[in-house]
Amino acid sequence: MGDRAPLPFDPIERAGILWEKHVGDASSMRVATSIMRVQQLLIAEFDRVLKPLDLTFARFEVLRLVSFSREGRLPLSIIGERLMVHPTSVTNAIDRLVASGLVMRTPDDQDRRRVYASLTSDGKRVLRRATKALMDIDFGLATLDGRDRAQLFNVLRSVRSADFSD
Amino acid sequence: MGDRAPLPFDPIERAGILWEKHVGDASSMRVATSIMRVQQLLIAEFDRVLKPLDLTFARFEVLRLVSFSREGRLPLSIIGERLMVHPTSVTNAIDRLVASGLVMRTPDDQDRRRVYASLTSDGKRVLRRATKALMDIDFGLATLDGRDRAQLFNVLRSVRSADFSD
Numbered sequence: 001m002g003d004r005a006p007l008p009f010d011p012i013e014r015a016g017i018l019w020e021k022h023v024g025d026a027s028s029m030r031v032a033t034s035i036m037r038v039q040q041l042l043i044a045e046f047d048r049v050l051k052p053l054d055l056t057f058a059r060f061e062v063l064r065l066v067s068f069s070r071e072g073r074l075p076l077s078i079i080g081e082r083l084m085v086h087p088t089s090v091t092n093a094i095d096r097l098v099a100s101g102l103v104m105r106t107p108d109d110q111d112r113r114r115v116y117a118s119l120t121s122d123g124k125r126v127l128r129r130a131t132k133a134l135m136d137i138d139f140g141l142a143t144l145d146g147r148d149r150a151q152l153f154n155v156l157r158s159v160r161s162a163d164f165s166d
Numbered sequence: 167m168g169d170r171a172p173l174p175f176d177p178i179e180r181a182g183i184l185w186e187k188h189v190g191d192a193s194s195m196r197v198a199t200s201i202m203r204v205q206q207l208l209i210a211e212f213d214r215v216l217k218p219l220d221l222t223f224a225r226f227e228v229l230r231l232v233s234f235s236r237e238g239r240l241p242l243s244i245i246g247e248r249l250m251v252h253p254t255s256v257t258n259a260i261d262r263l264v265a266s267g268l269v270m271r272t273p274d275d276q277d278r279r280r281v282y283a284s285l286t287s288d289g290k291r292v293l294r295r296a297t298k299a300l301m302d303i304d305f306g307l308a309t310l311d312g313r314d315r316a317q318l319f320n321v322l323r324s325v326r327s328a329d330f331s332d
Contacts, residue, residue, distance in 0.1 A: 004247075004250070006328060006329060006330050006331045007247065007248075007329060007330045007331075008330070008331060008332065009330055009332055010323070010329070010330045010332055011248045011249075011250065011329070011330065012323075012326075015230075015231070015234070015248075018234040019234075022233075022234065023297055023301070024301070027312065027315045027316075027319075028301075028304045028305035028306075028307040028308075028310075028315065029300075029305055030315075030319050031305070031307055031310070031315050031318050031319050031322075032208055032212075032305035032306060032307060033227075034318070034319055034322040034323065034326065035201065035204055035205050035208060035318075035322065036205060036208070036209070036223075037250060037322075037326050037329070038201055038322050038325045038326050039201050039202060039205035040250070041325065041326055041328075041329075042198055042201060042202070042325075043202070046198075057202075061199075064181075065181070067188075068181070068184040068185075068188065081170075081173065082173075082177045082181075083177075084170070084177065084203060084206070131189055134195075135189070135190070135194075138194045139194035139195055139197070139198035140194075140198060140325070141194040141197055141198060141325060142194075143324045143325060143327065144194075144197070144321065144324065144325065146193065148321045148324070149193045149194065149196075149197050150193075151317050151318075151321060152197050152200070152201075152318065152321050152322075153193075153196055153197050153200055155310065155314045155317060155318050156197075156200040156201065156203075156204050156318075157176070157178075157200065158309045158310065158314070159204045159207065159208075159306070159307060159309060159310065160178075160200065160203050160204055160207055161309065162172060162207075163172060163173060163176070163177070163203070163207075164172050164173045164174070164175055164176045164177065165172045165173075165174060166174065166175055166176055
């Protein structure tokens with residue numbers, strides 16, 4: 001994806017010009033299309049650097065979240081809630097992580113229906129390496145200075161404001 | 167996805183605080199995670215309003231691009247290049263659009279190996295309705311004013327700058 005030859009023009013800029021000519025205000029279309037494209041570029045980059053560790057970005061996020069928990073374990077339901085993904089996606093990610101020996105599933109002593117995920121020592125090691133790999137590429141955002149990052153975070157935060165009430 | 171109850175806190179903000187505590191600078195992680203989440207929210211929203219038209223956002227983009235072409239038709243290879251998607255994805259999208267009667271495939275008179283896509287009259291009608299549906303929700307970005315949009319577009323443009331040379 002990132003390996004194709006660059007186009008001699010910005011395709012989103014061009015789409016915006018044509019949109020204005022044929023449809024009308026292009027400001028939201030240009031931004032939405034940019035977000036789609038940047039997400040695609042970032043995820044391709046993340047998956048590329050995580051592939052040697054047999055991880056995807058989605059599975060990295062699960063490892064990271066569990067590692068941050070106070071007791072070193074989290075109920076599967078909470079993982080889905082925090083990462084804002086469907087319960088099925090969490091189950092799939094956990095299945096893969098258990099199969100690769102990075103995560104353990106443990107039932108609650110009090111409530112046997114509640115299942116926790118915790119990291120194995122392999123899981124902790126792989127998470128450290130994955131974190132380093134992503135930090136080494138600065139999460140694909142090395143072109144942005146501190147001001148750009150703060151602006152981007154704040155503007156995007158208002159788009160995702162329905163996710164939380166604070 | 168957008169229908170779940172809001173969390174009592176911003177999960178990306180919280181992840182950032184924990185990241186700073188356990189890992190280090192969280193500025194790129196916070197922005198990258200925000201882009202992932204906003205893309206997920208937007209695509210869910212687009213697919214929701216396009217579903218009654220039996221379209222996805224990816225197929226909408228194909229229709230839009232073809233409709234903007236000077237001659238009303240585009241080679242499949244150019245569609246992939248402009249939308250920056252894999253040739254297989256273009257073929258799949260075109261197959262679906264042909265099956266629903268929105269697009270016609272026509273070979274070039276000069277070069278029989280070159281295949282063009284053009285819109286049927288149904289295709290043009292559905293594209294108009296899809297465009298209106300997306301404009302009605304302001305591409306999911308109604309919370310952003312003109313200044314936010316310009317900032318967002320410009321900062322994201324530098325992240326995707328390897329796509330084009332201009």
